[in-house]
Amino acid sequence: MSEQAIAPVDAQEPPYYAVVFxxxxxxxxxxxxxxxxxMEERVKEIPGFLGIDSARTPGGLGITVGYFRDAEAxxxxxxxxxxxxxxxxxxxxxxxxxxxxxxxxxxxxxxxRGQG
Amino acid sequence: MSEQAIAPVDAQEPPYYAVVFxxxxxxxxxxxxxxxxxMEERVKEIPGFLGIDSARTPGGLGITVGYFRDAEAxxxxxxxxxxxxxxxxxxxxxxxxxxxxxxxxxxxxxxxRGQG
Numbered sequence: 001m002s003e004q005a006i007a008p009v010d011a012q013e014p015p016y017y018a019v020v021f022x023x024x025x026x027x028x029x030x031x032x033x034x035x036x037x038x039m040e041e042r043v044k045e046i047p048g049f050l051g052i053d054s055a056r057t058p059g060g061l062g063i064t065v066g067y068f069r070d071a072e073a074x075x076x077x078x079x080x081x082x083x084x085x086x087x088x089x090x091x092x093x094x095x096x097x098x099x100x101x102x103x104x105x106x107x108x109x110x111x112x113r114g115q116g
Numbered sequence: 117m118s119e120q121a122i123a124p125v126d127a128q129e130p131p132y133y134a135v136v137f138x139x140x141x142x143x144x145x146x147x148x149x150x151x152x153x154x155m156e157e158r159v160k161e162i163p164g165f166l167g168i169d170s171a172r173t174p175g176g177l178g179i180t181v182g183y184f185r186d187a188e189a190x191x192x193x194x195x196x197x198x199x200x201x202x203x204x205x206x207x208x209x210x211x212x213x214x215x216x217x218x219x220x221x222x223x224x225x226x227x228x229r230g231q232g
Binding site for chain 1: 121122123124125126127133134136138139140142169170171172173174175176177178179181183207211212213214215216217218219220221222223224225226227228229
């Protein structure tokens with residue numbers, strides 16, 4: 001964990017893309033944690049990657065939202081070979097269920113306490 | 117909690133909208149829990165509401181994604197008087213920070229274990 005205060009990714013200048021991945025995990029780690037960390041490092045190398053937000057209710061739903069400048073950046077990440085291998089392991093072992101929504105952001109805004 | 121198994125909202129037929137709300141809470145409940153439950157009941161009455169996914173890492177980030185058929189449904193929810201009062205209390209008391217992204221879903225798909 002970083003020593004910075006936890007904060008969501010800032011609103012970006014539209015248009016940009018949000019890739020919403022909602023999931024329920026299977027029991028046990030099964031190598032998930034290590035791969036998840038590796039994927040989070042790797043996606044940051046994609047040109048046009050803007051940021052990532054992630055949350056998981058213990059024993060419940062997980063939501064990860066990746067932000068990308070354009071559809072080309074998403075396609076590059078989707079087709080990354082290590083990421084494809086991770087996707088396959090996800091279907092084989094890690095996820096009970098998931099839904100993926102690829103969406104173009106039309107508007108956004110943010111609030112930070114003490115910043116008026 | 118429902119007795120149904122936890123599962124993310126299914127992929128819908130595009131186009132539809134995802135409203136992504138990422139947040140960090142302040143300390144304490146301050147009436148948040150009761151209002152959150154009330155809002156979740158109320159949004160279900162909006163015509164064009166398709167579903168809601170929510171997750172929060174303890175002590176960390178929360179992400180709620182609401183799915184709506186069109187921009188009109190979002191506008192109806194945004195301008196709902198009870199919801200507006202809740203938004204105001206959110207800025208006054210409940211949130212350290214938040215970001216809202218309103219995005220039009222272009223593609224989606226889902227996976228359910230044991231469903232091929």
